[in-house]
Amino acid sequence: MDLDQFKNELNTKLASDHINRSDADIEQLLKKKTGSFIDKIKKSFWFEIIFGFLLNFGFVYAAFDANLQSLRIYFGVFSVVMYLFLFFLIYLLVRTNRIKTADQPIKSNLNSYIHLIEEFIKRYLQFTMALIPICIIFSGYLGYSDAHSDKLMKFYKSGYDLGTKMNGTQFLVFISATIVFTGLGIYGMYHFTKWYLKKLYGNYLNELKQCMLELQN
């Protein structure tokens, strides 16, 4: 049994099984919204850019308005990192706009999709990971170096008192536990973000990569 044997029949079969659309039907379809992945990711970029800029206005305001020097530095650094990410999102949006038409060869189209998604996942992960030292280590250091307020002083003093009450072994265990839990937190955050991105785009990306692999073999 050969494919060529049934060429005509298969062609006829594939071309049947539908109702012909009129001009009005097609015009109606043109008014509907597209549901392609590229358009979905574009919408997501737009949302993140607008929301990010709005949020960053708050950070910039806090960077100029906060009473404490540490808070000003913290929000200042945070908003700089956020702006870098937002500009990166704008760059991706421009790139997405360039590849939105599907009239290129299948291999090039797949390549554009794969590169776009891979770059987005990579940078998103980098951005999230960059926020961890800012949020944990940097904020702790700044808070310590700018401990003017009574509440903050109390907090650091309680930590200091706790430290002085401990003997050498207890202190070592405490420090080790802190390092281990911080490490676990960062490790957990890294894997959670990776899992989340994989859940959103992973399966689709694998499907596209599989198609690409098939084309290359």
Next chain:
Amino acid sequence: MAQQEFVSLLKTHQNIVHKVCNLYMDQYKDREDLFQEITLQAWKAYHSFRGDAKFSTWLYRIALNTSITFYRKEKRSPSIYSTDELPEMVSQDGPDPIEAQLKAMYNAIGDLSKIDKAIVMLYLEDYAYQEIGEMMGITANNVAVKMNRIKTKLKEQSQKYMDQV
């Protein structure tokens, strides 16, 4: 003006879109969604259609690209074709063997990967290997190699379907 021109061209060539939808989707709802998506993607890209290629070739490219990258959150069904797709051709003397073979071949095509389906689709349309290669972004030689592999795969798979009957 451009919209009217596009609508008229698409109406004339809508068989291409229907064929691609039937090839890639087994459920009616999915076929409708894909038809809509291909129509919209073709309209978006229409400004880049310069007329130096045939509209049908251009539309095939759009339709296949859209189908291969079509994004569905939920996968409704893992299999592409159900055996109910083709009507039972039972004559008074029993099942028609030719129809049974056609059905087996149709099912075997349904089991192919997205890329292989695209190549088969263009092959069934009598495109030359060179043209298929240009649409897929690979060489004509590569198309020939793939087509040989696909034919062997289809032969084996359709035989399996025949054995089940």
